Amino acid sequence: MQNKFTVTPWEVSGEVDYDKLIKEFGTKRIDPTLLERIRKHTGTLSHFLRRGIFFSHRDLDWVLDEYDKGNKFFLYTGRSPSGPVHMGHVATWMFTKWLQDKFNVELWFQFPDEEKFLFKDELTLEDTKKWTYENALDVIALGFDQKRTHFIIDTVHANLMYKEACRVAKKITFSTAKAVFGFDNETNIGSIFYTAMQSVPAFLPSVLEGRNIPCLIPHAIDQDAHFRVSRDVLPKLGYYKPAAIHDMFLPGLGGMMEQGKMSSSEQHTAIFTTDSPAVVREKINKYAFSGGQATVEEQRRKGGNPAVDVSYRWLTFFEEDDRKLKEIYEDYKSGKMLTGELKAVLIEKINAFLKQHQEKREKAKKEIDKFIFKE
Numbered sequence: 001m002q003n004k005f006t007v008t009p010w011e012v013s014g015e016v017d018y019d020k021l022i023k024e025f026g027t028k029r030i031d032p033t034l035l036e037r038i039r040k041h042t043g044t045l046s047h048f049l050r051r052g053i054f055f056s057h058r059d060l061d062w063v064l065d066e067y068d069k070g071n072k073f074f075l076y077t078g079r080s081p082s083g084p085v086h087m088g089h090v091a092t093w094m095f096t097k098w099l100q101d102k103f104n105v106e107l108w109f110q111f112p113d114e115e116k117f118l119f120k121d122e123l124t125l126e127d128t129k130k131w132t133y134e135n136a137l138d139v140i141a142l143g144f145d146q147k148r149t150h151f152i153i154d155t156v157h158a159n160l161m162y163k164e165a166c167r168v169a170k171k172i173t174f175s176t177a178k179a180v181f182g183f184d185n186e187t188n189i190g191s192i193f194y195t196a197m198q199s200v201p202a203f204l205p206s207v208l209e210g211r212n213i214p215c216l217i218p219h220a221i222d223q224d225a226h227f228r229v230s231r232d233v234l235p236k237l238g239y240y241k242p243a244a245i246h247d248m249f250l251p252g253l254g255g256m257m258e259q260g261k262m263s264s265s266e267q268h269t270a271i272f273t274t275d276s277p278a279v280v281r282e283k284i285n286k287y288a289f290s291g292g293q294a295t296v297e298e299q300r301r302k303g304g305n306p307a308v309d310v311s312y313r314w315l316t317f318f319e320e321d322d323r324k325l326k327e328i329y330e331d332y333k334s335g336k337m338l339t340g341e342l343k344a345v346l347i348e349k350i351n352a353f354l355k356q357h358q359e360k361r362e363k364a365k366k367e368i369d370k371f372i373f374k375e
């Protein structure tokens with residue numbers, strides 16, 4: 001049977017075939033040579049790279065060439081405020097922080113607070129404003145360096161962004177927008193314009209500094225469509241093509257096959273940064289798809305299947321210690337470890353992380369103003 005899946009900025013579903021995505025989107029796999037080049041700068045490699053979770057890129061080699069010549073890049077990523085932050089977002093941003101720390105670079109973080117307002121019927125601009133604040137707390141809690149991290153919020157920084165967005169928009173025809181994003185005559189015109197706003201932070205620092213600065217965008221691969229357009233347009237405006245580094249999706253608890261990525265709209269298969277320890281325990285115990293056998297006896301005899309087990313997959317994102325992870329893998333596969341025990345390991349890992357995260361999130365309320373970009 002043909003495995004069907006969809007990866008667009010609006011929909012991720014089915015069992016994602018990442019090799020096929022690389023071919024379809026025309027990106028490059030992060031190969032051992034490139035990993036070695038990164039390691040030369042960073043000393044050790046993040047587990048997100050070691051395990052191929054960040055697996056694909058555009059022009060990352062070029063960004064490193066420039067860096068070697070003393071031409072530092074800046075990082076750009078973002079979050080469309082539309083609901084609570086879940087562990088999938090956290091993973092992408094943990095790696096972004098790792099990049100910021102290791103390369104000692106600026107990060108521009110966009111909160112396009114108009115995006116989901118335009119694309120979803122039920123969200124008001126008041127809702128997205130509230131979520132901007134809530135989501136910003138999560139970003140700060142992850143420990144980004146305040147001096148080198150700049151939040152831009154589309155409706156707040158419109159004064160700065162709109163002119164640049166117009167320059168981008170003028171270079172994108174409706175037929176390109178239709179072909180890339182699948183728009184039709186029923187699409188509202190705000191949605192059609194939106195991609196221009198998502199392009200702006202990829203060159204805004206160059207505008208502000210008055211010189212061209214390379215941009216590297218860490219993002220989940222579903223956003224690639226936007227940046228294909230940016231890469232086409234920015235050189236026409238005299239800027240570099242933004243480079244990108246892409247990660248795989250953290251599966252929802254329901255499993256890799258059920259669901260392409262974790263989704264905030266599916267409450268019980270997502271774990272949010274604000275979930276209590278009891279809620280985390282219940283969600284994982286109840287919903288985390290298991291690669292284990294039906295009975296203890298069978299599990300002991302045949303062993304579990306880590307390849308389809310969501311708890312194990314989650315540990316590849318959140319258990320950094322390779323030795324521990326390998327031990328879990330072997331114990332689970334051999335039947336020495338039971339599904340309940342594997343889940344208990346994950347529950348402890350996530351709850352330990354969230355305990356700290358939630359404390360930092362509280363403290364972030366006092367820091368938020370310092371992160372918001374001021375001209």
Ligand code: TRP
Pocket residue numbers: 076077078079080110112115198217218219220223
């Ligand atoms: N469109 C993204 C979302 O739906 C938000 C976003 C804006 C973004 N700029 C970005 C994501 C840059 C990654 C990189 O959440």
